[in-house]
Structures are given as structure tokens and as C-alpha cells.
Amino acid sequence: MPTVSVKRDLLFQALGRTYTDEEFDELCFEFGLELDEITSEKEIISKEQGNVKAAGASDVVLYKIDVPANRYDLLCLEGLVRGLQVFKERIKAPVYKRVMPDGKIQKLIITEETAKIRPFAVAAVLRNIKFTKDRYDSFIELQEKLHQNICRKRALVAIGTHDLDTLSGPFTYTAKRPSDIKFKPLNKTKEYTACELMNIYKTDNHLKHYLHIIENKPLYPVIYDSNGVVLSMPPIINGDHSRITVNTRNIFIECTGTDFTKAKIVLDIIVTMFSEYCENQFTVEAAEVVFPNGKSYTFPELAYRKEMVRADLINKKVGIRETPENLAKLLTRMYLKSEVIGDGNQIEIEIPPTRADIIHACDIVEDAAIAYGYNNIQMTLPKTYTIANQFPLNKLTELLRYDMAAAGFTEALTFALCSQEDIADKLGLDISATKAVHISNPKTAEFQVARTTLLPGLLKTIAANRKMPLPLKLFEISDIVIKDSNTECIQYVGAKNYRHLCAVYYNKNPGFEIIHGLLDRIMQLLDVPPGEDKGGYVIKASEGPAFFPGRCAEIFARGQSVGKLGVLHPDVITKFELTMPCSSLEINIGPFL
């Protein structure tokens, strides 16, 4: 969930009133926001870097507000204020207009070289804007928020904003070999080639996260003006030449990306939010984008869409009984201008360009419910009559757990993910013999594979509890995962869980008889008689790298091998940082269902 940080006093000034922290928290809650933290720049720096560094910092109170991930229109002070003011019926939602320029329309021409790397671009112009320091900061911050969220860290969309008065159109969006791109980037004093820049930014804490998007591509995207001035090299950096400042009056905005829909949404959000400060409030100057196929489009779209929803549908989905007029009023408070039409039960809702999150009637239903107030809705119990059933494997597990504890064993709860070493090397096995599933992107060795046996988890639990009085008797009943290419398997994913029961006995003596006795008890509980006949159980001498030679047996029950028990090999004991002998038992309980 994105967090937007706004100056409290600025926010209250824009809202036209002040609130106590509690009142504002309450308002946020009602609207679906969360006042996450009340802090200041000074406090933030002091927390992160210590009091000394924080000495000169501002102690203006900041509200950090959590915004739902699909509400891009609330990612800046301007949007938050507009949303809340409409919600509280203090203002009417503004209408955003796209206008043609008096003179020539700004043009962005996309060449076909971009197709393979970043094929889409949209553009618009904010004319005669009036920034202040706070407005300018908010403008920059909104771009950053959009980059982090809907733009997926610039992978889907990257935004470039430029001082139009320093440039001359038409603009060309193309892709070139990195060595052929050379310009002075933002905040640098000289020109670099794209290759050089990629190297320089490897150590830039902010930009290094975006390099991978184009790094290994033969051609890098780049935008030029008609004089060959570089506007930007998306999605990495803008040129210094066209940088905007507090004094900039005319802004050219370009958004490039791999997702056309999202690029259009991002552009709409920026211009709807900041056209507030244009001389002609809430109007945006159109720009033309010519695609490689010759087709040309005008942006921003700023499309208003009409949706029709029946009032009784909203009432039925929420569980309220409001008149169509009231529902229309509620929706209007949510920035969705609505009116009752037709037979008096139809509500026509206008979806503004700021509400790209409204894609279905259910989104409209939710907004009606929010405006009504979730906590005002009458709670009722569904009349759904059903008979409960347990999942048989879990039912058996629950029953066994209690009797394992009654047998004197203590339950452990260990991780399903572990290192290759845990399930292979430490048990004297080769990893290929484990049929383990492998994780492709583990951050640490702890998450390389899913466990194929419960034993390592129990041994690690003992290792962490060596100070406890002996004997240690532990068990766990949980799932392990094995690769399984059987397409008959209902999961179809190529791997399968098995429910295992594992127990260990750790003491000064190996205690095979204890573990063996536990097996006998488990079989008694499962109503499996001793002996090979009639679906009974038997143990037969066996071997395994994890066990001491001659001290291992395989367990056969109901006509199949279900697991092993034995005294662990000293190497295993040592590798798990244990010092005493240990015997163990592990079976698959699936066959006993």
C-alpha cells in the first residue's frame, strides 16, 4: 500500500479547516485511508541517521497516509484534498478538459526502433502553470509515487516532465545504440554517453534499481527535440537541458512504456492533478503522438465514461435500503457524478479520468457502501445452511497429534523451506536423489528448497535446545514436498505434498527401543496389527546414509513401504551440531486414511 507524506498545515489549509489528529484519523478510516504516522522531517532523519544529522531539519508536522493501491488519484496532496472535499460535499468534482492549443500542437513521433524495447508513448502539455515550492515538490513526488506503484518501478511506464520553453518540437521518440546516445543528464555538469551513464548509475542508490530494464538491450530508448536536444533516456534519466524548476510555466509531459493502458492512466493522473495550478484551471493542452504505422492519436485521453447500475442491485449487494436518489448522492460524494434516470431505478454514473480503478459495477457498489459508511450497515447472518466436514487428512493429523503428545512426545513446528544442505548433504544424500523442488529466487540459503523430510527441522530444533534436560522427545506432523511428474496428479503443477509424521529421541543412549515402541503405539492407534498379513505392519532391516549401519529398518504397512526408523549416523548428528545419540522415525500417513 503506497504511503503519501503531506505537510499537515498545508493539508488543513487546502481542506479549509483544521482537525485534531484523532478527527483526521477518523476521517481517513471512514474514507478508506489510514493515517499511518504523524512525524516530521527532523524526526525521520533523526530516526534513520541520528540526532546530529537531524539538527537543521524541518520540524513541520507531516502526516503519512496509506492510500489503497488502486487509487492513483490520491497519491498527492492535491488529489487527497480533492477526494476528501468532494466526499464531505464541500466542493463539486472538477471537470477536466482537453483543449487544442492556439498555435501548433506539440507532436511526438515514435520511430519503429522502439518496438522491441518500449513501444508506447503518450504526451501532454500543462500550459501557464504556477508552481510554488510546495506545489513543485508535490509534482515531483507524485511522479515518484506513480513510478513506484502503477509504473511498476518504471518497468511498465516512465514519466518525463520538461520545461517546454527550452525545447522546440516536434519531438522524436526513438531507440539508439547506447554508444550513440550522448547528453548532459539531470544533475550532472557534463555530457556522457549512455554506456558511461549506465556505469555511473550503478552506484546511484536511486537509479541503480532501474538500470536492468534496458541494460542488456542492444538499443536504448531516447527522446529528442527538433534540434537534437535529449529530453530523456527513459526509463532512466531526463536531460539537464529541459529540467523543470519552480519558475517553469509550460510543461511538456511524456510517458513511455510497455503497457499502453497504464501509460494513458499515468498521464491522465498527472495532468488532472496539476492542471489545478494552470491559468485555465483543470484544462490540459493536447499533444499529438504519431505511431510508427503512421496513425496519430491525441492525448491526454481524459475520457469520461458512463455506466448504468440499477439501484436495487446496489442495495442488494450492500444489504441496505436506500432510495435511488440517495444512492446517486452517495456515489457523487465518491467523485462519481451520478443521477437517477429512466424508470427511476436506474442510476447513471459518470466515471472521471481520475478513477481508472472503476472497471466493473462492483467497484461502484463498493463506493456506494463507503459513502454510506461501512459501520452503518446492518449486520445480518447469512441463512446458508451447511453441514461441516473436515478434510480427512487433517482430521487424521489432529487425532494423531493429541496421541503423540499423550505418548510423551512434544510437538515441534518447523519451516517448510530450508537449504539444500539440510535435506541432502547433512543427511548424507546427493541433492539429485531427494526429488526436491527448487526455488529460483531465494534471498538466502534458508529458502533454497522445500523440505523433502521433516527430520532436519526436528534435529535443528534439538540443536537450538541443547540446554534442555534429556531426553528430548519431539515430533511433527506436517507436509513435505516431492517433485512428481505424474499428470494424473490433481494439482497438475509437477509437485506434490505428502503428510509425514516424524519423531526423534535424543538422549545419552540411542533409544532405538523407544522409537520402535512409538512406532508400535502409532500402529496401535491406526488400528494396524503387527505382521505382514491382513494389512498389518512389519519392519525389515534396511540401510540409509542417514542411519548407523545395522541400525535402520524400513517400515512396511498395508502392503507398502511407508517410511524408516533407526539410529542416526554419527555424521548426521555432528552435521546438525548435536553431541548425543539419536534415533528417529518418519512415515507417510497418507496410506492410513
Add this chain to the structure above:
Amino acid sequence: MADGPVAELLLRRLEASDGGLDSAELAAELGMEHQAVVGAVKSLQALGEVIEAELRSTKRWELTAEGEEIAREGSHEARVFRSIPPEGLAQSELMRLPSGKVGFSKAMSNKWIRVDKSAADGPRVFRVVDSMEDEVQRRLQLVQGGQAEKLGEKERSELRKRKLLAEVGSWRDRPFKPYNFLAHGVLPDSGHLHPLLKVRSQFRQIFLEMGFTEMPTDNFIESSFWNFDALFQPQQHPARDQHDTFFLRDPAEALQLPMDYVQRVKRTHSQGGYGSQGYKYTWKLDEARKNLLRTHTTSASARALYRLAQKKPFTPVKYFSIDRVFRNETLDATHLAEFHQIEGVVADHGLTLGHLMGILREFFTKLGITQLRFKPAYNPYTEPSMEVFSYHQGLKKWVEVGNSGVFRPEMLLPMGLPENVSVIAWGLSLERPTMIKYGINNIRDLVGHKVNLQMVYDSPLCRLDAEPRPPPTQEAA
């Protein structure tokens, strides 16, 4: 105290003697209470290997009042024998003698006397032998003379059964050192269930009480399709990022997907449909095939709802699950790469947001949480969505206790569920309420191999609706 005067005396005596001392004799010799000597022995033993002591029990015997009478007068049977003249005695008369009843049957079984039942004036008793040995009297006299050890165990127990002999030193009447009732008892050797799984059992119980059927969740490995696409979570969603989700290298891809359904899902994502605008992007099958460790149990719910949709006609259901999910997240005091998710789902005609809130109220009431409020929220696959907050008395603030919503039509309709069926659902983690309940601040103290087994041994029953403990001293995360 081990350094008391008695202990010192005892050690000196022990040093002087070889072969050890008898505590009772020593006490008598020193003219002190036996208990004082025993106390000194115990405290010396407590020091470790200072002295060795073994418990000896000596039994002494004494005669009961009746036993003393017999030792003096002879046994009842002997007295009966002696009272019979050569010409015999009428049985009725014999029975009137003080020893008559007991003595008669004993003398009969000793074959000292006989009864003639055919005598003219009723049964008459005669001697059979001329003389007899009164063994009982002799044995009792031995005991009286302090020679009880000359009697065999069997003989002694026979006399004891006849209440003629009693063990001296029977503890019934002895004075004892008082117990220290402030001391702890010795805990029984026992196995223990893990506290988190005890809480899991309680949650299962609650769902079962509410008529919810358990969904199968025994598949940690899931395809992106079931984990994300089926839930109408777009392919560029941040949750599908490598930074948030564990993907698999092997097996990297799901072998098989239900292709008819996949096509409907693809269309809904890329073009919309079922009343939706869709997300308008190029949906890729390869992306949907990618295997991962499921990031939520909602993937299992999706499978369950899909199976439900294939059954015609539709029947309403209530489902639940509690199982592990995996996130490739940054780990901290409250986040691990794997945790348990609790999920409840109800599918029926005409369910409302009010129904969702109503069932959440019942559910949380069973957890002992009664003060609830609901906050609008965003989840990719539910709309409307609401976060559930409860007022925490200990923390003195509203804390989030769960997330809930109505599944989006874009998720349900491609499965084939009827249009007027709504599915309400909620979820929460198992760890968080457990940590709050037991006042645990670091999740590693609760889950995984690093837990302190003592904590497991000591954890109380899980009674979710019982009064909570006093709040932890540190503020819970």
C-alpha cells in the same frame, strides 16, 4: 542447615566409625530425636557426594490386647479344648463359653475335637486327641519376649490377620515434619502440543462449529494461474514480482491447466467481459504457467470454487482452510518467509456486505473479540473489500485483525458460477492473533526450529474466548 551442629556431630561420628552408623541407634545414643539425625543426613546428602546413606526399614511387632490375653491364657481353641471333659460337652453349652465361637471352629479345623450330631440331647463335642500344643500361645509369647524375628513372615502375617499382632511404628500415629505447601510439585513427564498449533485447532473448531467445511490445501506448490490469474490479479501486479514471491526453478512450470477456463480468464484480463472493462493488457500463458510457492491459501479457495462451479445445480457452501503460505519478504520481528493463513468463504445466492459483517461478528465473538469496526480497503480480487479492526484493551488502540471482501465477478463468472451467486470471504494470519494472545513479540520465539522448548512445555491451554492475559510489558508489534 547442612552446617548445623547435628550434621557436624554426625560427620565426626562417621569418621570415627567404619562401616557406617545406624541413624536410629545414633539418635538413641546422642539422646536426640531420630528426626533430627535424619534431617542432618538429608542436608548432607543434598550437598552432593559427602556421605552415602541407605534407607533401612526395621519392623517391630507388639501384641494386641487380645494377643496379650492369649499369651497369658492360651488361644481360644486351646481354651475350648481344655474345657471339654472326657465325656464330652453339649455344643450349645460350649458355645456359651467366652472363647466358644472362635475356639470351636479353630479347634475343629486343627482336628482337636469332633461333634457327635446324633447324641440324645443335641450335638455333643468330644476331644479327638489327648493333648495338643498351643502354637499360637507359644508364638505370641516369643513375640512378647522380643524374639519376633524367630517367626516366619507367614506365621507373623497369620497372627496379624487374627488381630493378635500389630506392627510397631505404623506411621498412622507418628508426628511428621509439616509440608511446605508453598513449594512446587513435581511436574509429570508429558508430551506437549505446540502453542501455535493449539490455536490452529481452536480455529478449526470454531469453523466446524459454524458449519464450515475444510478445503484441501495440501499443495504448497501452485501455478501462477491459480495463485494469481484465476483471482483476476493482473500479470504485472507487484505481488507477482520476484521480490515478493518465491518462484520455482524446478519444476518451473505447471504441467497442465484447465484450458477452457484459462481462455475465459485470459479474455477477462485482457479484454474484459462479464460486465468488466478488464485490465487491457497482453495476457501471457507462459506467465500463468510459472510455478511458485503459494502466496495465499486463496489459491486453494479458487480451486474449490472452480470445482463447485462445475457441479450443477449450484449448492450453497461454507468453506474454510488454515495452512501455510509463503512470501519472499524482508524478514523482521513479525514477518517470516512462511506463515499460516486462516480463510473462510461463503458462497450463496444474494449475499450482502451486511452478511459478511454479520458472519465476521460471529466469528470474532468466538475468538473473544467483540468490539469490531470495518475500514474500506483494496484487495485485487475482492470488491467491496473491508479490513477488520478490533479494539485491543492492552495496546489501547484499534488493531487490524483481518481482511475481507466479496470476490469480484471477474473471478467468479469465468469459473462458471451463476451470476446471482455472491461469494464472501475473509482471511487472517494464525501467527498474529497467537502472538497477541500469548504476548510474544518476536515471531521466531513462536515458529521454527529456534523456539525455546520450555515455552512449548509451559504454554497453557488455548482458550480463545477466555479473558486475555495482562498485556505484555513491551508493546507488541
